[in-house]
Amino acid sequence: MKLQSIDNIYHINRDSRVKRWFYIFLVFGIVVLFLPWTQNIKVRGNVSTLYQDQRPQQLNSPIPGKIIKWYVKNGDYVKKGDTIIQLTEVKDDYLDPLLLERTQEQVKAKKGVRSYYEAKVGATDSQLTALKASRELKISQLKVKIGQLNNKLAAEEAELIAADNELKLSEDQYNRQKKMYDDGLVSLTQFQQRSVSYQNALAKKTAAQNKLAQTRQEIVATNIEQNATIQDYTEKLSKTQGERYQSMGQIEGSTGDIAKLENQAANYKARKGLYFVLASQDGQVVQLNKAGIGEILKETESIGTIVPKKVDYAVEIYVKPVDLPLLKEGQRVMCIFDGFPAIVFSGWPNTSYGTFTGKLVAIENNISVNGLFKALVVEDKMQKPWPPQIKMGAGVQGIAILNDVPIWYELWRNINGFPPDYYVAKTETTTK
Known part of the structure; x- marks a missing residue:
């Protein structure tokens, strides 16, 4: 007896389709192999x-300080220049509330000192000019005096020559008169008169020699006085010039001190602007890592991060x-x-x-x-x-x-x- 259930379960008499599907899949696989990949x-x-300026930027404290006020919280959006926190000083060098004003007063005082030395330099210049004029005047006077003495010396030398000639003539006359007196040709009175004339001529020559020697001494003394005057004025000018250079040195030193104090004043003024930490660009404030009021920040310490808005x-x-x-x-x-x-x-x-x-x-x-x-x-x-x-x-x-x-x-x-x-x-x- 043939069972129908066996035929329905095992499909013994049905044609197999495995070979057909195998060829279909084979053809499909070959086609797939030629598809683009x-x-x-x-x-x-x-x-x-x-761009570096569009990356998240750290918010750093530019100076060491103590936090006294917060203006933002995590997640807030800020614009460039908005205040993040406010700081106050913790270093004793900057605790004076009038530090900037006092420094500016020091600058003003130094400028006054420099003005004083500048005025002193001006007075020294005038003094140098006066000393140079006085030296030239004194030397001119001495040169005139020396010229006069040279003229006087020339006149006295001529006078000495005349006295010498007169003495020779008187001496010749005296010798002849003496011989005539010895021969009894002239009287004693005549001989004495000629002797007096000879003595007067000798005295006149001696006086001329003395005057000439005195004039020469005056010329030497005047030359010495001229040299002494030049030396004296040289010392005075050198001393005054030294004072001038000293004053100029004080001016330069004051200028350096003024520049240093002005630099300090500018630094103090700029430091005042650093008490407020500002947003460097538009963006969102995140990762704030300081809490509360009164916390101390170190220099360049990170406060948080600002993420740029436009990237x-x-x-x-x-x-x-x-x-x-x-x-x-x-x-x-x-x-x-x-x-x-x-x-x-x-x-x-x-x-x-x-x-x-x-x-x-x-x-x-x-x-x-x-x-x-x-x-x-x-x-x-x-x-x-x-x-x-x-x-x-x-x-x-x-x-x-x-x-x-x-x-x-x-x-x-x-x-x-x-x-x-x-x-x-x-x-x-x-x-x-």
């Missing part, structure tokens, strides 16, 4: 920016050294941002969903501390814009797009461990 490199990275986002990706030769500037990179849903077909990027197109703009030549090379990717303005909700530091997955090849070639390449194709064919055009 886009070679790519998968990398990881994070959201950043190309031209870029993506920092890190590439293995083995993949580095496959990248070049201008290359297309598909970005998948953390927090944004995406369906990715790495071999068919155009069919992927939730990816955003970027363009490789720079590859750093220096390896990073993590052993990878950093590259920068910016938004491709010609493609779908990046989402405005992305934030600095968010994670990113990147897919660097390479050549389009058949699937069979990609399988063969992976089986053999060959690298992706990255050679760019160079075309040469010739003009005739």
Whole structure:
């Protein structure tokens, strides 16, 4: 007896379709092998920016101080120049509330001292001028006197010559008269008269010699006086000149002190402006790490961070050294941002969903501390814009797009461990 249930369960008499499906799948697999496949490199990275002034900036205390007032809290948005906190001094060198005014008074006093020495230099210059004029006048007087004495000396020398001639004549007459007296030709009275004449001529010559010697002594004394006058005025001028140089030195010293005090006053004035920590740019204040009033801040100590409001986002990706030769500037990179849903077909990027197109703009030549090379990717303005909700530091997955090849070639390449194709064919055009 034939059981119908056995035929319904085992289909013993039904024709097998396994061979048909095998050929169908074989043909389908062969067709798939010739479909295009886009070679790519998968990398990881994070959201950043190309510009340093758009990165998160630390808020630092420019001076050591004590917090006396907060103007913001975590998460507040501020504009450039808004006050973050107010500080007060903790160093004893700056505790005087009138420090700036007192320093300015010191500057004023130093300027007064400098003006005094400048006036003293002016008076010294006048004194030098007067001394030089007096010296010239005195020397001129002595030169006139010496000239007069020289003239007097010449006259006395002539007078001496005349007296000498007269003495010779009187002596000759006296000798002849004496001889005549000895011969008895003249009387004693005549002889005595001639003797008196001779004595007068001798006395006259002696007087002329004395006058000449006295005039010569006066000339020597006047020359000595002239030299003494020059020496005296030289000493006076040197002393006055020394006082002038001393005053000028005091002026220069006062000028240096004034510059130093003015520098201190400018520093004190600028320091007053540092009691308020201001926002360096528009953005959001985050990570405030000081609490309450009265906390002491050290110089350059971090208070918190300000995240810029306007950022031209870029993506920092890190590439293995083995993949580095496959990248070049201008290359297309598909970005998948953390927090944004995406369906990715790495071999068919155009069919992927939730990816955003970027363009490789720079590859750093220096390896990073993590052993990878950093590259920068910016938004491709010609493609779908990046989402405005992305934030600095968010994670990113990147897919660097390479050549389009058949699937069979990609399988063969992976089986053999060959690298992706990255050679760019160079075309040469010739003009005739």
